[in-house]
């Protein structure tokens with residue numbers, strides 16, 4: 551956990567991934583979760599189904615929004631895209647951790663409250679997947695290399711697995727955020743994730759924010775699951 555997030559409550563540290571097919575489904579879930587959750591992530595599925603406008607509604611209702619759009623394009627395109635995202639009032643936006651991309655995003659967000667997060671190596675990748683993607687070295691080494699590059703450019707935060715949080719914290723310092731998907735409460739279905747940690751272990755390893763999707767959205771009682779995860783985070787931070 552960083553100085554940058556020291557005043558963040560356990561509830562705000564749990565970001566629910568709204569990976570749902572429609573705004574209607576998302577509205578139902580957000581209502582079910584009520585005050586248990588205050589931070590939502592919108593990615594491809596909902597984003598391409600009206601989620602960008604829905605984000606504005608959530609922000610107007612006092613929720614925080616993480617746009618997980620994983621931008622990667624020529625600098626000018628990324629820069630203009632980020633300018634549009636700044637106007638929504640979102641809190642976080644992801645870009646892939648490529649230097650031109652990160653620089654363009656940071657230039658566009660400068661002076662705004664939007665924080666740019668660099669996606670290093672996806673949590674669904676193991677070492678074999680990293681090799682298949684054409685990288686030299688293993689997942690951990692690539693996460694380290696990309697994170698250092700991102701920090702040199704002045705990135706606001708890193709997206710990685712919580713498995714790398716303890717290794718990264720001393721390297722990236724206390725002012726940058728570690729945002730970690732691939733969170734699985736003990737006994738939860740792992741799905742396609744490969745580099746995972748429990749909520750408590752992730753917080754203890756130094757993660758600032760935990761991204762949780764299916765362990766909340768895919769269970770019979772999402773609110774009970776969310777409350778249990780927030781409790782686990784609270785215990786781990788106390």
Ligand SMILES: O=c1ccn([C@@H]2O[C@H](COP(=O)(O)O)[C@@H](O)[C@H]2O)c(=O)[nH]1
Nearest residue numbers: 567593671672673731732761762763764
């Ligand atoms: O490396 C990454 C980057 C982003 N994600 C996103 O987080 C959620 C995780 O959902 P679960 O259902 O809890 O697996 C999902 O929206 C991904 O797109 C990630 O998993 N890993």
